[in-house]
Amino acid sequence: MPNNQPDKETRKLRDKTTSRSEIFRGGPLYFRKYIRLIEEARNEIHLQIYTFENDSTGILVQRALIRAANRGVKVYLVLDGFGSGHLTNNFLNKFHDSGIEVRFFSKLRLSVPIRMGRRLHQKLLVVDGHRAVVGGINIANRYYGTHKSLPWLDFAVFLEGEVCVRLHNLAIRILKKQSVQKVVAENHWLKHDHQNLKEINVLENDFFKNKLQIRQSYHRAIRNAQHSVLLFASYFFPSYRQLKLLEGAARRGVDIHLVLPHKSDVLFYSTAVKYYYGRLLRKGIHIYEYQPAILHAKVAVADDRWCTVGSYNLNDLSDLLSIELNVEIFDLKVVGDFSTKLRQIIKTDCLKISKKDFEKPSPIYHFLWKSHYFILVQSLKVLYWMTDKNKDYQIE
Numbered sequence: 001m002p003n004n005q006p007d008k009e010t011r012k013l014r015d016k017t018t019s020r021s022e023i024f025r026g027g028p029l030y031f032r033k034y035i036r037l038i039e040e041a042r043n044e045i046h047l048q049i050y051t052f053e054n055d056s057t058g059i060l061v062q063r064a065l066i067r068a069a070n071r072g073v074k075v076y077l078v079l080d081g082f083g084s085g086h087l088t089n090n091f092l093n094k095f096h097d098s099g100i101e102v103r104f105f106s107k108l109r110l111s112v113p114i115r116m117g118r119r120l121h122q123k124l125l126v127v128d129g130h131r132a133v134v135g136g137i138n139i140a141n142r143y144y145g146t147h148k149s150l151p152w153l154d155f156a157v158f159l160e161g162e163v164c165v166r167l168h169n170l171a172i173r174i175l176k177k178q179s180v181q182k183v184v185a186e187n188h189w190l191k192h193d194h195q196n197l198k199e200i201n202v203l204e205n206d207f208f209k210n211k212l213q214i215r216q217s218y219h220r221a222i223r224n225a226q227h228s229v230l231l232f233a234s235y236f237f238p239s240y241r242q243l244k245l246l247e248g249a250a251r252r253g254v255d256i257h258l259v260l261p262h263k264s265d266v267l268f269y270s271t272a273v274k275y276y277y278g279r280l281l282r283k284g285i286h287i288y289e290y291q292p293a294i295l296h297a298k299v300a301v302a303d304d305r306w307c308t309v310g311s312y313n314l315n316d317l318s319d320l321l322s323i324e325l326n327v328e329i330f331d332l333k334v335v336g337d338f339s340t341k342l343r344q345i346i347k348t349d350c351l352k353i354s355k356k357d358f359e360k361p362s363p364i365y366h367f368l369w370k371s372h373y374f375i376l377v378q379s380l381k382v383l384y385w386m387t388d389k390n391k392d393y394q395i396e
Helices: 008-013 028-039 056-070 089-097 162-176 180-186 188-194 213-224 240-251 269-282 316-321 332-349 363-386
Strands: 019-025 044-049 074-080 101-105 123-127 131-135 155-161 200-206 228-233 255-261 286-290 298-302 306-310 322-329 350-352
Touching: 019 028, 019 162, 019 322, 019 332, 028 056, 028 123, 028 131, 028 155, 044 056, 044 162, 056 074, 056 089, 074 162, 089 101, 123 162, 131 162, 131 306, 131 322, 155 162, 155 306, 155 322, 162 200, 162 322, 200 213, 213 240, 213 298, 213 306, 213 322, 228 332, 240 255, 240 269, 255 269, 255 332, 269 286, 269 363, 286 332, 298 332, 306 332, 316 322, 316 363, 322 332, 332 350
Parallel strands: 044 074, 074 101, 228 255, 255 286
Antiparallel strands: 019 155, 044 123, 123 131, 131 155, 200 322, 228 298, 286 350, 298 306, 306 322
16 A cells, blocks of 8 residues: 655655646656656656557656656556446556556446446546646647647646645545545654645535535635636536626626637537627627637636646536546746646737627527537536445555
8 A cells, every 4th residue: 555654855845845846748858857757756656547548648647757767766646447348357457567556547337227426537646745737638649740740729737745744635535535634644644734825725525525626626716806817628517607707797887708629529518508699798808719629628727826737627517526626836937837828828829709699699690509509518427317326445
């Protein structure tokens, strides 16, 4: 099981209240830095992720983890039972043969009635308790890019310092299926985990454990925004309350820019989301569609003073049926630089949606938007019905 003692560098960092962060866009540079982080591990690695593919990118990461294990680093891998449930035994045995502990979160099982656990949708890497990566980027070629296609647009935060103690705590809690109190009691060096961090905060969403921190942070940021809000939302399917918050902010004069996918990997989504367009455009909200590739990002910036990056989507699937992880950042330089990058993407890679095109849509288009919207709403209801409401983590 995980090492409960901090290494020398962690002991140096554990009494500091400062943390450092840097936001990266998915692609080759991101994965090079990601693998370098694994290569520099000396004691312990925790990787918990939704999708880990057996492709060239997955093999790169797998080999880096195996090399780490071969030099004596303890490696713990938790994969989602749906997002990574297709991996073959041959691929997984390469982990096992190197002494890497691999577990699946909520494996799918055939039963009557059909039931499935909630999804481990977070993307988390923690190295030696003092370096970490949190974001929306899975391990797959589509996030790296190929000679034929650009990488899906997404982001992640590389972190160092005190905030990583909290993330290490979280990783062990899921791996060992324990409560926060029990993990901290068994790992005395994690007791600083309760402190409020000034510039970076770790946020979780897990409805069945009464944790809705990410949703609350989004609501708070939109409600308190005074000048501007940038939202990049890959699967934007907001609740009524979230719509009202956005409309209220626009009514106050807040400049809201909402970036959505031009094409999606989810059936019916690209058509269904247009059901919202007319309403939002009439309220003065600017809508854009990202053109070069699939938009997978779930990030936001408010007033260039706050941003959030992670796995959480503005929809009921994230709110009710998934375990999500974000970090919110208040460091003005980090937030300002990120805001500049997002605005540049809007300027160069996005098509602005015209209000005129949605004032009087043809009956055929309106029917398509509404019918596909209805299909997705009903699909979410079915998924909720199928989900096992057991709040305990189902890991094996």
